[in-house]
Amino acid sequence: xxxxxxxxxDFVVRFANVNGTGSASANFLFTKSIFRMGxxxxxxxxxxxxxxxxxxxxxxxxxxxxxxxRREGIDLMVCVNPQSMMQDVNNVKEGGYFLYDSTKKLxxxxxxxxxxxxxxxxxxxxxxxFTDPRQRQLFKNIIYVGALCxxxxxxxxxxxxxxxxxxKGKEKLVAPNMKALQMGIDYxxxxxxxxxxxxxxxxxxxxxxxxxxxNSACGLGAVYGGATVVAWYPITPSTSVAEAFNDYAxxxxxxxxxxxxxxxxxxxxxxxxxxxxxxxxxxxxxxxxTATSGPGVSLMNEFLGLAYFAEVPAVLIDVQRAGPSTxxxxxxxxxxxxxxxxxxxxxxxxILVIPSxxxxxxxxxxxxxxxxxxxxxxxxxxxxxxxxxxDHVSPPFEWDDNRIYHRGKVLTADYLENxxxxxxxxDVDGDGIPYRTYPGxxxxxxxxxxxxxxxxxxxxxxxxxxxxxxxxxRLVLKWETAKKMVPAxxxxxxKNHQGNGMLFYGTSKYAAEEAMELLKEDGIHLDxxxxxxxxxxxxxxxxxxxxxxxxxxxxxxxxQMRSLxxxxxxxxxxxxxxxxxxxxxPITADAIMKGIKNNLVNKVKEGQxx
Amino acid sequence: MxxxxxxxxxxxxxxxxxxxxxxxxxxxxSTLCAGCGHDSISAGIVQACYDLDIEPHKVAKLSGIGCSSxxxxxxxxxxxxxxxxxxxxxSVATGANLANRELKYIGISGDGDTASIGMGQFVHVIRxxxxxxxxxxxxxxxxxxxxQDSATADEGSKNKTGHVNxxxxxxxxxxxxELGATFVAxxxxxxxxxxxxxxxxxxxxxxxxxxxxxxxxxxxxxNVGSTKSYDYVRExxxxxxxxxxxxxxxxxxxxxxxxxxxxVVLHDGSxxxxxxLAQGWDPHNRISAMNxxxxxxxxxxxxxxLLYMEHESKDLHDMLGTTGKxxxxxxxxxxxxxxxxxxxxxxxxx
Numbered sequence: 001x002x003x004x005x006x007x008x009x010d011f012v013v014r015f016a017n018v019n020g021t022g023s024a025s026a027n028f029l030f031t032k033s034i035f036r037m038g039x040x041x042x043x044x045x046x047x048x049x050x051x052x053x054x055x056x057x058x059x060x061x062x063x064x065x066x067x068x069x070r071r072e073g074i075d076l077m078v079c080v081n082p083q084s085m086m087q088d089v090n091n092v093k094e095g096g097y098f099l100y101d102s103t104k105k106l107x108x109x110x111x112x113x114x115x116x117x118x119x120x121x122x123x124x125x126x127x128x129x130f131t132d133p134r135q136r137q138l139f140k141n142i143i144y145v146g147a148l149c150x151x152x153x154x155x156x157x158x159x160x161x162x163x164x165x166x167x168k169g170k171e172k173l174v175a176p177n178m179k180a181l182q183m184g185i186d187y188x189x190x191x192x193x194x195x196x197x198x199x200x201x202x203x204x205x206x207x208x209x210x211x212x213x214x215n216s217a218c219g220l221g222a223v224y225g226g227a228t229v230v231a232w233y234p235i236t237p238s239t240s241v242a243e244a245f246n247d248y249a250x251x252x253x254x255x256x257x258x259x260x261x262x263x264x265x266x267x268x269x270x271x272x273x274x275x276x277x278x279x280x281x282x283x284x285x286x287x288x289x290t291a292t293s294g295p296g297v298s299l300m301n302e303f304l305g306l307a308y309f310a311e312v313p314a315v316l317i318d319v320q321r322a323g324p325s326t327x328x329x330x331x332x333x334x335x336x337x338x339x340x341x342x343x344x345x346x347x348x349x350x351i352l353v354i355p356s357x358x359x360x361x362x363x364x365x366x367x368x369x370x371x372x373x374x375x376x377x378x379x380x381x382x383x384x385x386x387x388x389x390x391d392h393v394s395p396p397f398e399w400d401d402n403r404i405y406h407r408g409k410v411l412t413a414d415y416l417e418n419x420x421x422x423x424x425x426x427d428v429d430g431d432g433i434p435y436r437t438y439p440g441x442x443x444x445x446x447x448x449x450x451x452x453x454x455x456x457x458x459x460x461x462x463x464x465x466x467x468x469x470x471x472x473x474r475l476v477l478k479w480e481t482a483k484k485m486v487p488a489x490x491x492x493x494x495k496n497h498q499g500n501g502m503l504f505y506g507t508s509k510y511a512a513e514e515a516m517e518l519l520k521e522d523g524i525h526l527d528x529x530x531x532x533x534x535x536x537x538x539x540x541x542x543x544x545x546x547x548x549x550x551x552x553x554x555x556x557x558x559x560q561m562r563s564l565x566x567x568x569x570x571x572x573x574x575x576x577x578x579x580x581x582x583x584x585x586p587i588t589a590d591a592i593m594k595g596i597k598n599n600l601v602n603k604v605k606e607g608q609x610x
Numbered sequence: 611m612x613x614x615x616x617x618x619x620x621x622x623x624x625x626x627x628x629x630x631x632x633x634x635x636x637x638x639x640s641t642l643c644a645g646c647g648h649d650s651i652s653a654g655i656v657q658a659c660y661d662l663d664i665e666p667h668k669v670a671k672l673s674g675i676g677c678s679s680x681x682x683x684x685x686x687x688x689x690x691x692x693x694x695x696x697x698x699x700x701s702v703a704t705g706a707n708l709a710n711r712e713l714k715y716i717g718i719s720g721d722g723d724t725a726s727i728g729m730g731q732f733v734h735v736i737r738x739x740x741x742x743x744x745x746x747x748x749x750x751x752x753x754x755x756x757x758q759d760s761a762t763a764d765e766g767s768k769n770k771t772g773h774v775n776x777x778x779x780x781x782x783x784x785x786x787x788e789l790g791a792t793f794v795a796x797x798x799x800x801x802x803x804x805x806x807x808x809x810x811x812x813x814x815x816x817x818x819x820x821x822x823x824x825x826x827x828x829x830x831x832x833n834v835g836s837t838k839s840y841d842y843v844r845e846x847x848x849x850x851x852x853x854x855x856x857x858x859x860x861x862x863x864x865x866x867x868x869x870x871x872x873x874v875v876l877h878d879g880s881x882x883x884x885x886x887l888a889q890g891w892d893p894h895n896r897i898s899a900m901n902x903x904x905x906x907x908x909x910x911x912x913x914x915x916l917l918y919m920e921h922e923s924k925d926l927h928d929m930l931g932t933t934g935k936x937x938x939x940x941x942x943x944x945x946x947x948x949x950x951x952x953x954x955x956x957x958x959x960x
Contacts, residue, residue, distance in 0.1 A: 035960075210959035211960070223946075224947065226942060226946060228709070252951065253944075253945070253947075260933040260934065261930065261933060262944050262945060263937070264932045266930075269730055269731065272701070273730070275701075277704045277705035277708070279694075279702055280672075280701065280702035280705025280706035280708075281708055284670070284938055285938035286709030303698070306694065397955065397956055398949070399948065404942065405945075438690075438938065439710070439713055440667055440670070440690070447667060449690075449691040451692075452695060
């Protein structure tokens with residue numbers, strides 16, 4: 001046997017399953033057990049665009065240092081899918097471990113001399129112990145979790161707690177699950193030296209952190225943020241946002257007396273209709289949102305232009321996936337940035353907020369509902385598949401009960417009664433944001449005609465050049481106002497003024513923070529900034545201005561955020577060095593370090609590095 | 611350019627129960643071609659809202675794009691209006707209605723806006739039985755782009771340039787019946803006597819009320835050989851019967867021949883008096899209504915009047931189980947679960 005790589009709380013386990021076999025809950029159980037031991041852990045689902053029968057992987061990184069991005073190199077492969085076995089064998093790191101179902105003998109072609117094999121007769125054990133075919137399937141999964149419990153030294157009591165919680169009200173199920181777990185533990189301990197050199201140790205590092213996915217957090221944020229109308233069309237990976245909203249709203253928003261709902265959710269006929277409904281509701285004074293992905297945003301473009309020009313609040317949660325076109329629907333990318341920022345024909349610009357954690361998904365969705373009404377324009381929450389569909393360790397959700405909903409400049413009947421002529425598009429306050437009225441407010445005052453055509457300050461149709469231009473210029477002024485209202489970036493100062501900086505956003509945060517730390521070990525110190533919104537505010541401008549070179553880390557091919565920075569801030573292209581990952585897998589610290597080092601080393605060769 | 615109608619009115623003009631004159635229900639001066647059928651329909655809406663004593667500000671008027679979709683500017687100037695994007699009025703109306711169920715919603719569309727680009731949304735707003743009045747001002751052509759055939763132009767119909775339409779027309783009224791619309795009527799912009807009571811009944815209907823109004827385009831589709839010209843339509847109209855609208859609480863005194871008159875009670879207690887002319891037609895039977903439309907069509911006639919209606923129908927809010935209050939009036943106290951619940955939720959995610 002080759003020497004195993006020895007580490008505590010620092011390894012990657014990958015599960016190779018067949019989708020539709022119930023493996024997801026067993027795999028999550030494994031992740032949760034490590035989470036419960038207080039060790040930073042990050043799971044990634046690598047799944048096919050399919051319902052049943054195709055290979056699916058679940059990758060779990062355990063990192064005492066708290067590195068929560070993906071890492072290349074599999075230390076332990078749990079292979080229960082013969083379809084993908086060749087690929088799975090090859091993916092194991094030298095010195096790593098390959099756990100497989102030894103009910104059938106492993107073929108010679110799967111034998112590598114530089115890795116360790118752990119054969120557990122999963123099928124045989126299951127068939128001997130359980131008769132029901134569905135049980136056989138499910139308990140096979142629990143047996144391999146039991147094997148991991150022994151191999152990695154996970155506390156058995158943690159599993160017992162997890163089963164008890166999972167089967168609350170169905171206590172009968174706890175015992176057979178514990179039995180299957182124990183079968184895995186016993187067999188493994190009997191046949192292999194346990195624990196392995198890679199193993200876990202309780203640390204209690206996670207304090208009050210929670211583990212959840214970004215889509216649930218967005219749905220919850222919309223409930224807390226006061227959304228009452230939701231319209232959506234099913235599309236991976238955003239579907240679970242609407243579903244989460246519905247679930248939470250059914251729990252928190254149903255009148256206990258009447259059983260009536262204080263929300264309305266409609267599955268629309270397509271994304272166009274979904275956006276239309278959001279705009280209709282926003283126009284009529286309800287907080288409304290939709291959730292979609294790139295293809296949906298493409299379809300919603302016309303409506304986004306209408307909402308921009310007619311100044312109607314709307315919130316869109318874009319859970320980005322790999323494009324273009326249908327692309328890779330179950331893989332991640334940050335490739336909707338350009339399309340979202342300038343969605344629709346004509347001169348348009350849209351507010352984007354970009355979360356990195358489930359907590360930020362919650363906060364920013366609620367905040368987007370405020371911003372949309374305050375600025376009377378669409379606001380897009382630019383999350384992605386990795387954040388949306390994978391579980392993440394996150395700071396807990398917080399809500400200040402004194403917080404109020406900022407509904408923006410809306411005139412009441414009393415106010416209208418005492419005012420002279422109401423001008424819907426009149427810039428009274430000099431910030432570019434006009435006042436609006438909801439339909440039905442006042443019998444004789446405040447009614448106006450909303451349209452996508454040009455109009456004057458009083459909402460009267462016009463083709464007058466000066467009036468059109470005044471309106472377009474006011475929208476720019478409003479954009480300037482927005483810069484002071486959108487979430488500010490997070491700045492990482494490493495006392496490297498005038499030197500190199502790194503800029504990133506969204507789920508690149510995890511790998512970027514790790515890369516920053518690891519680069520320090522190589523003597524490369526980078527300041528960094530995490531962008532949380534568009535338009536870019538003054539801090540972003542300052543950061544770029546005060547550094548010589550900025551590495552712009554993104555998960556798309558065309559360096560879209562870099563283009564936005566160049567366009568909106570007039571930054572010279574030479575100053576912004578793209579560091580890109582666009583293969584559909586979450587970006588790794590390794591990839592970022594390579595990109596940065598390549599550039600710095602090459603520049604040294606060219607004699608350009610001071 | 612939008613013209614402003616002169617505000618001066620005779621001081622002794624009749625007022626409705628709310629104290630408003632008919633002129634209070636008017637809009638900006640129409641910029642459509644002189645003689646356009648659409649203006650008669652706008653006038654019909656003005657008359658209906660005046661007669662029904664509707665508070666104009668409690669009405670929201672929505673439209674898509676096209677000549678017809680411009681008309682909401684020409685009626686009810688004290689109502690909020692929304693001229694949205696082409697073919698998408700139904701979704702905007704759906705969102706608006708979800709936000710505030712207490713307003714009345716009038717959607718105006720055209721044959722291009724509904725039967726072509728907006729077909730998908732038209733079909734689905736019917737499925738959802740949205741509580742609204744949906745009027746198609748149907749002239750069989752694209753007026754605003756100078757007269758191209760629309761999907762409701764009849765096969766063989768000739769337009770102003772002499773072009774003959776090669777394709778089957780889409781019959782919006784039968785489609786609406788087929789799709790489950792709970793109120794379907796058809797009318798002619800030249801027949802105000804029929805149109806106004808139909809609009810009133812439709813506005814009182816709880817659920818989706820559809821009126822397909824043949825409304826000739828005087829500029830591009832009013833020529834000999836067109837099946838949507840004033841002359842052709844006048845000659846080929848066949849009514850299911852006449853309709854009178856009786857407001858709630860009014861005693862019915864009129865005396866009609868037994869068997870030919872039906873009183874249809876609407877949800878607020880008002881009534882439609884229906885004097886049937888069509889033989890073997892039952893307005894509450896979908897199959898019968900469909901047969902009547904097709905029967906007339908096979909004779910080359912256009913069947914007008916009320917075609918189909920359901921007494922009781924569940925609208926979208928009923929189906930979704932939403933609160934009786936307007937969602938846009940709910941405050942944080944009702945909407946936000948608060949920090950204590952969030953703490954519990956956090957605990958469940960550890």
